[in-house]
Amino acid sequence: MSNIQAWLDAENIVRVDLTGQQSRPSSDPVIKKGEGVIPVKSLTWNNDTATIKLEQNAPIESSISINWQGLEMPIYPRGVVRTATFEEMYDASGEKLGCIYTPEETSFSVWAPTATKLVLVLEGQQYEMTKESRGVWTTTVFGDYHLARYHFLVTVNGQQQKVNDPYAKSLTPNSEEGVVLDLGRTDPVDYRSVTYPEVNREDAVIYELHIRDATISKANGVKHKGKFLGLTERNTKSPDGYSTALSYISQLGITHVQLLPVQDYARVNDLDPNSGYNWGYDPLFFFSPEGSYATDVNNPVTRVNECKKMIKAFHEEELSVILDVVYNHVFERENSAFEKLVPGYYFRYRTNGEVSDATGTGNDLATERKMVRKFILDCVDYWLTEYHVDGFRFDLMGVIDLETMQAIRDRCEQEDRPILLLGEGWDLDTPLPAEQKATNAQSDQLSGVSFFNDRFRDSLKGHLFDQHAKGFANGNGYYVERLPQLVAGSTQNRFGDKMFSDPLQSVNYVECHDNHTLWDRLLLSNPEATDLERKQMHQLATGLTLLSQGIPFLHAGQEFFRTKNGDENSYISGDAINQLEWERRGSEDQNVQWIRQLLELRKQYRLLRLGSTKEIEHRLHIISTPNPVFGFMLAGEREDLVVFANPTHKTVPIRLPAHGIWIKLLSNHSGAITPISCPLQMETEVASYELAIFKKQRK
Numbered sequence: 001m002s003n004i005q006a007w008l009d010a011e012n013i014v015r016v017d018l019t020g021q022q023s024r025p026s027s028d029p030v031i032k033k034g035e036g037v038i039p040v041k042s043l044t045w046n047n048d049t050a051t052i053k054l055e056q057n058a059p060i061e062s063s064i065s066i067n068w069q070g071l072e073m074p075i076y077p078r079g080v081v082r083t084a085t086f087e088e089m090y091d092a093s094g095e096k097l098g099c100i101y102t103p104e105e106t107s108f109s110v111w112a113p114t115a116t117k118l119v120l121v122l123e124g125q126q127y128e129m130t131k132e133s134r135g136v137w138t139t140t141v142f143g144d145y146h147l148a149r150y151h152f153l154v155t156v157n158g159q160q161q162k163v164n165d166p167y168a169k170s171l172t173p174n175s176e177e178g179v180v181l182d183l184g185r186t187d188p189v190d191y192r193s194v195t196y197p198e199v200n201r202e203d204a205v206i207y208e209l210h211i212r213d214a215t216i217s218k219a220n221g222v223k224h225k226g227k228f229l230g231l232t233e234r235n236t237k238s239p240d241g242y243s244t245a246l247s248y249i250s251q252l253g254i255t256h257v258q259l260l261p262v263q264d265y266a267r268v269n270d271l272d273p274n275s276g277y278n279w280g281y282d283p284l285f286f287f288s289p290e291g292s293y294a295t296d297v298n299n300p301v302t303r304v305n306e307c308k309k310m311i312k313a314f315h316e317e318e319l320s321v322i323l324d325v326v327y328n329h330v331f332e333r334e335n336s337a338f339e340k341l342v343p344g345y346y347f348r349y350r351t352n353g354e355v356s357d358a359t360g361t362g363n364d365l366a367t368e369r370k371m372v373r374k375f376i377l378d379c380v381d382y383w384l385t386e387y388h389v390d391g392f393r394f395d396l397m398g399v400i401d402l403e404t405m406q407a408i409r410d411r412c413e414q415e416d417r418p419i420l421l422l423g424e425g426w427d428l429d430t431p432l433p434a435e436q437k438a439t440n441a442q443s444d445q446l447s448g449v450s451f452f453n454d455r456f457r458d459s460l461k462g463h464l465f466d467q468h469a470k471g472f473a474n475g476n477g478y479y480v481e482r483l484p485q486l487v488a489g490s491t492q493n494r495f496g497d498k499m500f501s502d503p504l505q506s507v508n509y510v511e512c513h514d515n516h517t518l519w520d521r522l523l524l525s526n527p528e529a530t531d532l533e534r535k536q537m538h539q540l541a542t543g544l545t546l547l548s549q550g551i552p553f554l555h556a557g558q559e560f561f562r563t564k565n566g567d568e569n570s571y572i573s574g575d576a577i578n579q580l581e582w583e584r585r586g587s588e589d590q591n592v593q594w595i596r597q598l599l600e601l602r603k604q605y606r607l608l609r610l611g612s613t614k615e616i617e618h619r620l621h622i623i624s625t626p627n628p629v630f631g632f633m634l635a636g637e638r639e640d641l642v643v644f645a646n647p648t649h650k651t652v653p654i655r656l657p658a659h660g661i662w663i664k665l666l667s668n669h670s671g672a673i674t675p676i677s678c679p680l681q682m683e684t685e686v687a688s689y690e691l692a693i694f695k696k697q698r699k
Contacts, residue, residue: 397423477628
C-alpha cells in the first residue's frame with residue numbers, strides 16, 4: 001500500500017484511493033492531528049475509493065495524517081482548496097505579489113498556502129522564504145539584482161518542484177526562468193511623454209492584427225520581419241510602391257489596432273521562431289511579452305523594450321492599442337505555475353472531480369475565485385500602467401465570471417483615457433451558473449463592455465458552421481428581415497428581440513482571425529459567381545459592417561480580400577498561409593480606397609456613429625424598398641443620409657424617402673478612388689451588388 005495517497009477534499013472529508021490493492025483494510029482508519037485524533041463519523045466506499053467523513057473539520061493549516069491497518073501517511077490538501085473556508089482563510093487580495101525591484105534590494109512574494117517549504121533560487125543561490133499571513137511566502141535579497149535570473153523550489157504534497165514566478169515581468173528564452181527587471185531601464189526614449197488622441201467608444205474602428213503576420217512576408221520593405229520592431233518602421237513600401245505595415249495601417253482610417261496575444265505563449269521556439277508558428281492562444285506567463293517577437297531573446301530587457309517601442313509607434317501614429325488577452329485557460333494545466341504552486345485551486349472542476357474543459361484546451365481558469373481574480377486584475381493593471389495599452393479583447397469571455405469582468409471594467413474606468421473592452425460572449429459549458437457568466441445574455445450587467453455580434457456575422461455571410469450557407473450579401477438577400485435590427489446596433493425591440501441594451505456593446509464584424517476569411521468563405525458558398533461578383537458581395541458585407549451602428553471590426557487584410565487559401569483554422573499553419581500579402585494590397589488598391597472612403601465617411605458624419613439607443617430610435621428609419629434590396633435613412637439636424645444595399649444580380653429601381661436634391665456620396669460601383677457627387681431627384685436605381693450612400697442637404 002506504499003503508493004497510496006490520502007487527500008483532504010473538504011474540511012471534514014478525507015478520500016483514500018486503494019486502486020490496485022488486493023483487499024480493503026478490515027480495521028477502522030485513525031485520523032491524527034499532531035498528538036491528537038479527529039474522530040471518524042462514517043466510512044463509505046465507491047469501488048476502490050474510501051470516503052472518510054470526520055466528526056469535525058480538519059485544520060487546513062496543520063499537518064494531519066492517517067493510520068490505517070499499519071499504514072501511516074500524510075493527508076494532503078486537494079479539493080479543500082476549492083471551499084469557501086479556504087477562500088476566506090487565504091484571501092491575499094490586498095497583498096503585493098511578484099518581484100519588486102529597487103537598486104538596494106529586491107523582494108519576492110508568492111502565494112502558495114498549501115506549500116510546506118518555498119525556496120528562492122536567485123542566480124544559483126538559494127534563499128529560504130518565510131510563510132507570512134494569508135499563505136504568502138516572502139523574502140528580500142539585498143543588492144542590485146537587475147537582470148538576475150530566478151525561480152522557486154516549492155514543496156507541495158510531499159514533492160519539490162521547480163516553478164517560475166507567475167508574475168515574472170520577463171523571462172529567459174523559452175520561459176526557462178524569470179528575470180528581475182528594473183522596469184525604468186526598459187523604457188524607450190520619451191516613452192512616458194507621448195500624447196495621442198483619446199478615442200470614445202462610438203468613434204472606434206478596430207483592426208485585428210497578428211504581429212508576425214503583419215511584416216513577415218518578403219515583399220514589404222520591413223527590416224525587422226515578424227518582430228515588435230517591424231511595426232515601428234515607417235515609410236515601408238512594397239516593390240510596386242504601395243505603403244505597407246505601420247504606414248499603411250496609419251493611413252487606412254481605423255482608430256484601434258487589436259493585437260493577437262503578445263503575452264508569453266507556448267509552441268514557438270524563441271531561439272528559432274521560424275521553425276514554428278502560433279496565434280498565441282497558448283498562454284504561459286501573462287506579465288511578460290512574447291520572446292519570439294524580440295530581436296534578441298537572450299537579453300531579457302529587449303522583449304519589454306521593443307514591445308513598448310511598438311506601442312509607442314502606434315500611439316505616435318495616433319492609433320490606440322488593444323491587447324487580445326487569454327484569461328480563460330493556460331497552455332498545460334499540469335505544468336503551469338498555477339498548478340505547481342496551489343494544486344487544484346486555479347482551475348474549475350466538475351462535481352465528479354474532473355477538470356472542466358469548456359475552452360477545448362484541457363482546462364478552464366476558475367476566474368470566480370478570489371486569488372484568480374486578483375491575478376487577472378493585477379495583470380490588467382500592469383499592462384495599463386506599464387505598457388499604456390488602450391483596451392483588452394477577452395478570448396472566450398463567456399467562460400469568465402461576471403463579477404471579474406465588472407471588476408476589470410471598474411478598474412479600467414479609473415484611467416484618464418478611454419479603455420475599450422470587448423470579448424467573445426459565448427455561453428460555453430463551464431460549471432458556473434448561467435447568470436454568473438460574462439455572456440451576451442448578461443450584457444445588461446456589463447455596461448461599458450462590448451460583445452462580438454455573431455448574429456451580424458452570420459446574417460451577412462451565412463451561418464459560421466455551415467460553409468455553404470449564405471446570408472444577405474451572398475444569398476440574394478437572405479436574412480434581410482434581420483437587417484433593421486443589425487444596422488441599429490442590435491438594440492431595437494421594434495425590429496425584433498434585441499441583443500444589447502447599448503448599441504456600443506455590438507462589435508459588428510464579418511471576418512476575424514478565426515475560421516475562413518470572408519473571401520475564402522465566398523469561394524465556398526458562391527462557387528458559381530464570378531470574381532467580380534464575389535468582390536461586390538464582399539464589399540456589401542464589409543460596407544454594412546462599417547455603416548451600421550455599433551463598433552465596426554475589420555480583420556487585417558480584409559480590405560484587400562485576404563485569403564488563407566481555404567485554411568479555416570490557421571493557428572499553427574505557418575507564414576505561407578497567414579502572412580499579409582502586400583502584393584495583393586497593391587493589386588486590390590481600388591478596394592482599399594473604397595474602405596478608406598467608407599471610414600472617412602463614418603468619421604465625417606456623426607449619424608453613422610450614434611452612441612445611444614434613444615438617439616438611434618429617433619434618427620434611424622427603415623425605407624420601403626423592393627425586396628430584397630435593403631435601405632435605411634439617418635435623419636440629422638442639417639442633412640439626411642440614406643444607405644441602399646442591393647444583394648441581387650439585377651439593377652433595381654428605388655425611390656428616395658423625401659423630396660429634394662440628393663447627392664450620391666459613395667458607391668462600390670463608382671470605380672473611382674474619390675467620392676462621387678451626382679445630384680438626383682427622388683427616383684434612381686441601385687445596380688447589382690451595389691452599396692450606395694446618398695445625402696440630402698437641408699436648407
